[in-house]
Each structure stands twice: as C-alpha cells, then as structure tokens.
Amino acid sequence: MTDETAKDYDAEMHEPTHFFTKYIWSQDHKVIAVQYSITAMAIGLVALVLSWLMRLQLGFPGVFDFIDQEAYYQYVTMHGMIMVIYLLTAFFLGGFGNYLIPLMVGARDMVFPYLNMLSYWVYLLAVLVLVASFFVTGGPTGAGWTLYPPQSILPGTPGYDGGIILMLVSLIIFIVAFTMGGLNYVTTILQARARGMTLMRMPLSVWGIFVATFMGLLAFPALFVSGVMLLLDRVIGTSFFMPEIVSLGEPLAYGGGSPLLFQHLFWFFGHPEVYIVALPAFGIVSDLLSVHARKAIFGYRMMVWALLAIGVLSFIVWAHHMYVSGMDPAFGYFFAVTTLIIAVPTAIKVYNWTLTLWKADIHLTIPMMFAIAFILTFVFGGLTGLFLGNVVVDVPLSDTYFVVAHFHMVMGVAPILVVFGAIYHWYPKITGRMLHEGMGKVHFWVTFLGTYAIYFPMHYLGFVGVPRRYYDYEDIEFIPDSVADLNMAITIAALVVGAAQLMFIYNLVWSLIWGKKADSNPWKANSLEWQTPDTPPKHGNWGVEMPTVYRWAYDFSVPGAAEDYMPQNMPPQPFEAHRAAHPEEGPEEDKPGEDKPEEGGT
Amino acid sequence: MARNNHTPSEKTPAPIGRHEELLTDWASDREAFKNVSWGKSMMWIFLLSDTFIFGTFLTGYMTVRMTTTVPWPNPSEVFALTIGGVELPLVLIAIMTFILISSSGTMAMAVNMGYRGDRKKAGILMLVTALFGLSFVSMQAFEWTKLIHEGVRPWENPFGAHQFGATFFMITGFHGLHVSVGVIYLTVVAIKVLKGDYERRGDYQIVEITGLYWHFVDLVWVFIFAFFYLW
Ligand code: HEM
Ligand SMILES: [Cu+2]
Numbered sequence: 001m002t003d004e005t006a007k008d009y010d011a012e013m014h015e016p017t018h019f020f021t022k023y024i025w026s027q028d029h030k031v032i033a034v035q036y037s038i039t040a041m042a043i044g045l046v047a048l049v050l051s052w053l054m055r056l057q058l059g060f061p062g063v064f065d066f067i068d069q070e071a072y073y074q075y076v077t078m079h080g081m082i083m084v085i086y087l088l089t090a091f092f093l094g095g096f097g098n099y100l101i102p103l104m105v106g107a108r109d110m111v112f113p114y115l116n117m118l119s120y121w122v123y124l125l126a127v128l129v130l131v132a133s134f135f136v137t138g139g140p141t142g143a144g145w146t147l148y149p150p151q152s153i154l155p156g157t158p159g160y161d162g163g164i165i166l167m168l169v170s171l172i173i174f175i176v177a178f179t180m181g182g183l184n185y186v187t188t189i190l191q192a193r194a195r196g197m198t199l200m201r202m203p204l205s206v207w208g209i210f211v212a213t214f215m216g217l218l219a220f221p222a223l224f225v226s227g228v229m230l231l232l233d234r235v236i237g238t239s240f241f242m243p244e245i246v247s248l249g250e251p252l253a254y255g256g257g258s259p260l261l262f263q264h265l266f267w268f269f270g271h272p273e274v275y276i277v278a279l280p281a282f283g284i285v286s287d288l289l290s291v292h293a294r295k296a297i298f299g300y301r302m303m304v305w306a307l308l309a310i311g312v313l314s315f316i317v318w319a320h321h322m323y324v325s326g327m328d329p330a331f332g333y334f335f336a337v338t339t340l341i342i343a344v345p346t347a348i349k350v351y352n353w354t355l356t357l358w359k360a361d362i363h364l365t366i367p368m369m370f371a372i373a374f375i376l377t378f379v380f381g382g383l384t385g386l387f388l389g390n391v392v393v394d395v396p397l398s399d400t401y402f403v404v405a406h407f408h409m410v411m412g413v414a415p416i417l418v419v420f421g422a423i424y425h426w427y428p429k430i431t432g433r434m435l436h437e438g439m440g441k442v443h444f445w446v447t448f449l450g451t452y453a454i455y456f457p458m459h460y461l462g463f464v465g466v467p468r469r470y471y472d473y474e475d476i477e478f479i480p481d482s483v484a485d486l487n488m489a490i491t492i493a494a495l496v497v498g499a500a501q502l503m504f505i506y507n508l509v510w511s512l513i514w515g516k517k518a519d520s521n522p523w524k525a526n527s528l529e530w531q532t533p534d535t536p537p538k539h540g541n542w543g544v545e546m547p548t549v550y551r552w553a554y555d556f557s558v559p560g561a562a563e564d565y566m567p568q569n570m571p572p573q574p575f576e577a578h579r580a581a582h583p584e585e586g587p588e589e590d591k592p593g594e595d596k597p598e599e600g601g602t
Numbered sequence: 603m604a605r606n607n608h609t610p611s612e613k614t615p616a617p618i619g620r621h622e623e624l625l626t627d628w629a630s631d632r633e634a635f636k637n638v639s640w641g642k643s644m645m646w647i648f649l650l651s652d653t654f655i656f657g658t659f660l661t662g663y664m665t666v667r668m669t670t671t672v673p674w675p676n677p678s679e680v681f682a683l684t685i686g687g688v689e690l691p692l693v694l695i696a697i698m699t700f701i702l703i704s705s706s707g708t709m710a711m712a713v714n715m716g717y718r719g720d721r722k723k724a725g726i727l728m729l730v731t732a733l734f735g736l737s738f739v740s741m742q743a744f745e746w747t748k749l750i751h752e753g754v755r756p757w758e759n760p761f762g763a764h765q766f767g768a769t770f771f772m773i774t775g776f777h778g779l780h781v782s783v784g785v786i787y788l789t790v791v792a793i794k795v796l797k798g799d800y801e802r803r804g805d806y807q808i809v810e811i812t813g814l815y816w817h818f819v820d821l822v823w824v825f826i827f828a829f830f831y832l833w
Contacts, residue, residue: 193632196631201631224658229662
C-alpha cells in the first residue's frame with residue numbers, strides 16, 4: 001500500500017462529512033439499509049396494532065364499539081398488505097439486502113449508490129402515500145389484501161372514495177422503488193465481487209437475497225400492470241376487470257372485462273412474492289445455523305440449486321390460490337402437481353438444515369434459538385401447505401381459518417423469526433454493541449411459544465368451518481359457542497406476543513446506548529462482513545486494501561486448524577497444502593465439516 | 603482498477619469453446635460477465651424486467667379481447683387514413699413502423715462509430731436516432747388525436763368493444779412513454795458524447811447501453827404492431 005493508492009482511495013471514496021449527507025441523504029449502503037429497516041419497522045408497527053384491534057374484536061365481540069364492520073375490513077386489508085409488502089419485502093431486500101450484499105461479497109458499496117439512495121426515498125414515499133390513506137374520506141381500502149375486483153373498486157366496499165386509489169398508487173410507487181434497489185442488488189452480486197469470491201463461495205444469505213431479488217424483478221411487473229389496470233378501471237371507467245354488473249337494480253357502465261384476469265395477474269405476482277420473503281429467510285437462516293453450530297452447512301451446492309429450483313418453480317404454481325375462483329377445473333391438475341413438486345427442493349433445504357445440526361457444536365445463542373424456531377415453524381406451515389395444495393382438500397378449507405393459520409405460519413411467523421434472529425446476529429456489526437441478552441431471551445420465548453398459542457388453535461377453527469375475514473360469528477348457526485372461547489384465548493396470546501415486540505424495540509434502543517461493546521467478530525464467523533477493519537464498518541467498508549477471498553464461508557471446526565473457524569479471507573494454511581498433496585488421508589474438495597475421525601468409527 | 607481475472611486460489615483452465623468459456627466465466631471470481639460494465643449488465647437486467655411488464659400488458663390485452671362479448675373493431679378500418687379521397691388502411695402505422703426500424707439502424711451505426719472512437723459521427727447519429735424517435739411520437743400523437751376526434755375513449759368507442767380503446771391507449775401510451783424517455787436519454791448522451799465527456803476515460807460503452815434500450819423499445823413495438831394492427 002503506497003501513498004499513491006492511499007491518495008487514490010481518498011479521492012475515490014470522498015466520504016461525506018456533513019451530518020445531512022452522512023446520515024440522511026446518504027449513498028452509503030449501510031445507512032440506506034438502516035433507513036429501510038427503521039421505516040419498515042415503523043410501518044410494521046402499524047400493522048401489528050391493526051392485528052391487535054382485529055383480535056380484540058374477534059376475542060371480545062361488541063365490547064369495543066369503535067370497531068365496526070367497515071373498520072374491521074380496513075384493518076384486515078391494511079394489516080395484510082403492510083406485513084407482506086411494506087414490512088417483509090422491504091426489510092429483507094431493502095434492509096438486509098442492502099447491508100449484507102456489499103459486505104458479504106467484498107464490495108465497497110452497491111454498484112450505483114445514487115440509484116440505491118433514490119430507491120429508499122421512493123420507498124418512503126410509497127409508505128407515506130399508504131399512510132395517507134388512513135386520513136382521507138372513507139379511510140383506507142377494505143378490499144382485502146388481494147384487492148379482487150369487482151368489489152374492490154365498487155361503492156359499498158370501505159375506502160371506495162380515496163383509499164383504494166391511494167393503495168394502488170402506493171403499490172406502483174413501491175414497485176418503482178423496488179426496481180431501483182433490486183437492479184443494484186443483482187448487478188452488485190454478479191459483477192462487483194471481491195478477488196477470489198466465486199459465486200459458489202458466496203454465503204447462502206447472498207444467494208437467497210439474489211434469487212429473491214431476481215424473482216421480484218420478474219414478478220412485480222404483474223402487480224404493476226394489474227395495479228395500473230385496476231386504477232384505470234376505478235378512476236376513468238375502463239373495463240379491464242369489470243364484467244356487466246347490476247347494482248341496486250341499475251346496470252353499471254362497466255362490461256366485458258375479466259375479474260379472473262386480475263386474479264391470475266395478482267397471483268402470478270403473489271405466489272413468487274411468498275418466496276421473495278421466504279428465500280432471503282432461507283439463506284440467512286442457513287448462515288445463522290452454520291455459524292452458531294460451528295459446522296459447515298450441509299450440502300451447500302444442493303442448497304444453492306434448491307434455491308434456484310424454488311425460484312423457477314414458484315412461477316408456475318400461482319393458480320393454487322384460485323381453486324375456488326371458477327377457473328377451468330382442468331387447471332387444478334396442473335397447478336396441484338407443480339405445487340407438490342416445489343415441496344421437493346423445499347424439503348431438501350429442511351433436511352440440510354437439520355443435518356447441519358446433527359452432531360454439531362450447538363451454541364444456543366439467541367440468533368440460534370430463532371433459527372431453530374424457524375425450522376420448526378416453517379415445517380409446520382409447510383405441511384399444511386401440502387394439504388391446501390390439493391384441490392379436493394382445499395375446496396372445503398378455502399377461505400377458512402385453516403388458511404389463515406397456514407400462511408401465518410409459513411410466510412408470516414417463519415420469516416419474521418429469521419428477521420429477529422438476523423437482527424440479533426448482525427446488530428453488533430451494525431452498531432458495535434450487543435443486544436441485551438435477558439430481554440432477548442424473553443422476547444424469543446414469548447414470541448415463539450406465543451405464536452403457537454395463536455396459530456395452532458386456528459387450524460381447529462378452520463376445520464370447524466370458521467370463515468376468514470369475518471367481523472363476528474355470533475349469529476352463525478353452524479359455529480359452536482366454544483369458538484368464542486378459543487377466540488378469546490387467541491386474542492390474549494396475540495396481545496402478549498405484541499407486547500414482547502414492543503420490548504424488542506425497546507431493547508434495540510436501549511442497547512444502542514448501554515449495550516455491551518461488541519468486538520469485531522463476536523460470533524467468530526467466517527463471512528467477509530465480520531472481517532472489516534472497523535466495527536461498525538466505515539464508508540467504503542474495507543479501508544485501503546480490498547479483501548481477497550480464499551475459501552467458502554463454512555470452514556468451521558476444520559481438523560488441524562488453529563481455531564474452529566477460518567475466515568474467508570484467510571490464505572491457505574500449511575496443513576491444507578499438506579492435505580491437498582496427500583488426498584488419501586481425507587477428502588478435501590467437498591469439505592465435509594464432519595470428518596472428525598474419532599466420531600466417525602463406531 | 604484493472605479488470606483482470608486474477609484468481610488466487612484456483613487455477614483457471616484455458617477456455618476452449620464458447621460453452622466452456624461461459625462455464626469458466628460463471629465459475630470465476632469478481633464478474634460473471636467478463637468485461638461487461640456495471641451499467642450494461644444493469645441495463646440488460648432492467649430490460650428483462652421490462653419485458654415482463656410489456657408481456658403482462660399484452661397478455662391482459664389478449665384476455666380482454668377474448669372475454670368481451672361485443673365484437674372487436676376492425677383494425678384495418680379504424681386505423682385507415684383517407685388521402686386524396688382514397689382510403690389507405692394502416693398507412694400511418696406502416697410509416698411509423700418504418701421510421702422506428704430505421705432508427706434502430708442509425709443507432710447501430712452510432713454504436714459502431716462510438717467504438718471506433720469517432721465521437722462526432724457517433725453523437726450525430728444518436729441525434730438522428732432521437733429525431734426519428736421524436737417523429738414517431740409525433741405521429742402517434744396525431745393518431746391519438748384522430749381517434750379521439752372520432753369518439754374513441756378508453757371507456758367507450760363507436761366501433762365496438764370498450765376494451766379496444768382502453769387497451770389501445772394504455773399500451774401504446776406506455777410504449778410511447780418509453781420512446782419519449784428514450785429520446786431524452788439519447789439526446790443527453792449524444793450531447794455528452796459530442797462535448798467529449800467520455801474522451802477522458804476513452805470508453806464509449808454508454809452509447810451501446812443507450813442503444814440496448816433503444817433496440818428494446820423498437821422490438822416491443824414490433825409486437826404491439828403485430829398484436830394491435832394485424833390481428
Ligand atoms: C402478532 C402477529 C399477527 C397477528 C396476531 C395477526 C392476526 C391476523 C388476523 C386476526 C387476521 C385477519 C383474519 C381474518 O379476519 O380473516 C390476519 C390476516 C392476515 N395477516 Fe396477520 N397477524 C399477525 C402477523 C402477520 C404477519 C407477520 C404477516 C406477514 C406475512 C401477516 C399477514 C397477514 C395476511 C396476508 C392476512 C390476510 C389479510 C386478508 O385477508 O386480506 N400477519 N392476521
Ligand atoms: Cu402460492
């Protein structure tokens with residue numbers, strides 16, 4: 001490192017010094033990541049409060065008289081949409097994607113930092129437009145998060161005046177923001193990796209985010225187009241999705257459109273969307289498990305191929321959401337088959353996670369507990385998915401609480417558990433301090449057990465036939481009284497779980513100031529983000545010298561190594577050279593973490 | 603920073619055929635597409651995403667064309683111009699398509715000139731391309747005006763199914779927006795090329811990137827043309 005390079009470095013980096021350009025109008029991927037995360041968390045809190053309000057109504061019908069039918073529909077809709085799009089998608093890709101990609105692949109920043117910054121501000125605009133819909137006449141839309149026409153844009157549905165318009169506009173803005181960010185993520189991963197960082201040496205977190213982002217770039221267009229068309233139907237009276245309709249005895253001006261078309265477009269986006277939030281979670285959880293079990297991830301190559309296979313297959317399963325929509329029943333065969341096929345790569349991943357834990361040196365840290373909880377929850381939600389993927393089983397269960405239980409388990413709770421685990425894992429890198437462990441444990445146990453208290457009983461409700469999106473069940477004959485008791489219990493659990501989340505946010509703030517100081521690699525992990533010269537990493541991430549990568553991210557507990565981990569930028573060691581020269585002494589190339597000879601021979 | 607394929611811990615086998623070359627590139631470090639700039643790879647990925655947008659628009663169009671119960675207007679009549687007392691079906695659109703395809707030709711020449719380092723010719727050819735684009739948009743505006751005068755609206759029209767006007771204005775409008783953005787983009791880059799802004803780096807890949815976008819917009823037009831005017 002000569003003076004020359006140091007000077008070049010300073011000129012190239014022009015690190016902002018002013019507070020405004022450093023923390024607000026910032027082009028640094030780490031700052032943008034934090035901005036994304038905080039915004040997503042703030043709007044997620046709104047969704048959480050809405051879920052309490054819904055639960056209060058269901059648990060204690062009629063007690064809270066400010067919640068009427070209309071308000072309930074609005075809560076359901078906004079809760080669902082915010083959770084899926086504005087919280088989970090934004091958090092995983094805008095938050096973790098931004099933070100982890102450049103650090104994990106060894107880049108100074110995203111390839112186009114300015115565009116990346118714009119992505120955040122446009123996302124913020126989308127959130128603000130969404131929030132504005134709470135304050136317009138008629139309030140936010142109550143069409144359900146699926147926004148099915150015709151009802152979503154007809155008078156009688158709450159939010160007919162402004163709510164539905166703002167919702168669609170907000171979604172369109174969100175997609176623009178996502179595209180600006182997503183192009184950056186994909187290009188950075190493909191074209192801006194460190195020396196020695198091959199694709200097959202990338203940590204699985206990066207792989208998960210990569211595949212999910214790519215899917216987003218191909219799936220969001222369908223939502224964009226259907227959003228534009230629905231907006232035109234609502235605002236200027238076209239009939240893309242609107243058939244002939246007689247309303248209050250009067251024929252409306254609409255006619256000739258196809259409501260089914262909307263459902264196809266929506267789910268062509270909507271199913272991949274499920275995996276857009278699941279794949280980053282898959283990737284991140286693989287890394288959490290491997291680091292905290294001090295063992296190489298089992299079947300790395302298979303894990304990558306499974307991610308890619310899921311990514312491709314998820315584009316041809318969408319109509320399993322439409323078995324009762326009135327589409328041609330023959331489609332049901334095709335989509336049931338593809339749905340069951342996609343379970344294969346998914347199951348491979350579950351086996352590999354489990355096998356990673358097999359005979360591992362498990363450290364029950366908080367990230368690890370969340371990671372293990374994820375496996376359990378994901379398997380549980382995945383199994384009910386197999387039920388719902390079959391037409392004959394789905395038809396009676398469709399639109400009941402069984403579905404609500406299924407999707408909350410598999411795409412609500414499971415990814416959220418990973419978000420939590422990941423925050424506990426990377427918080428020390430982001431802030432330089434550890435999160436408070438006691439509060440973390442309480443948070444984990446309440447959240448984990450609490451979500452089972454909430455969603456387990458919902459499967460029974462579904463079997464009894466309790467329909468979803470209902471404001472109350474009091475006068476429905478076939479619903480037994482015991483449902484009311486169960487609902488009350490669920491509500492209490494939901495409130496407790498919600499309170500735990502508030503404590504978590506308190507912990508985030510508390511630890512920022514009083515948390516234990518973290519050293520640069522508290523978990524002794526291998527991936528590059530833990531090898532930065534400064535913690536938290538400075539602008540430009542690596543100081544003057546860029547990292548060089550010599551190995552994958554999973555060299556844990558390698559026999560012969562000085563320590564139980566070997567960072568990706570650690571050059572080849574003498575014992576490795578020896579082993580390469582004498583292959584008969586043990587396999588090297590596929591690096592099984594399990595070659596401790598004393599354990600192998602029984 | 604030099605773009606070398608330096609791999610410290612792996613020996614890179616000498617590439618033989620195209621196929622092996624692809625594999626070694628993807629298995630290597632730093633870049634999956636060797637010597638492709640960030641901007642160019644990002645443009646390709648963006649265009650892939652944009653393909654899905656137009657693909658979805660056209661799928662929507664085909665679907666409503668099938669679901670509507672009212673007969674679809676006959677394009678050769680709706681899109682005819684009467685010139686000197688003779689009704690010429692599709693004449694305007696034929697000219698528009700010809701212009702847009704010619705503009706792809708001048709664009710390709712601009713890219714070539716850019717790589718030869720002839721920045722003057724490159725810049726002028728880009729401006730010519732932009733002019734072609736501008737005339738395309740103007741003719742489209744003319745066509746829109748004519749249809750609107752005849753009473754075609756997104757929600758109704760005198761010739762048949764409502765969805766005709768709706769899909770027509772939406773899809774040609776969205777495409778026209780792309781062309782307009784392209785014209786601005788071309789002009790900005792052309793001026794920078796002419797001013798010699800890229801001389802310092804000696805890299806004219808930006809011309810090619812602009813060209814990628816422009817060719818894409820042309821290609822989409824071919825599909826729109828086929829689906830709206832010939833079906
Ligand atoms: C404490 C946590 C949560 C509670 C108590 C909760 C509760 C509820 C309730 C009561 C409903 C309405 C059921 C109905 O009336 O049909 C609902 C719907 C929904 N929730 Fe959650 N939820 C939680 C977390 C999440 C998360 C993390 C997600 C993220 C994927 C999510 C996504 C959805 C969706 C997509 C709907 C469907 C909305 C609709 O029917 O339009 N929820 N939730
Ligand atoms: Cu699905």
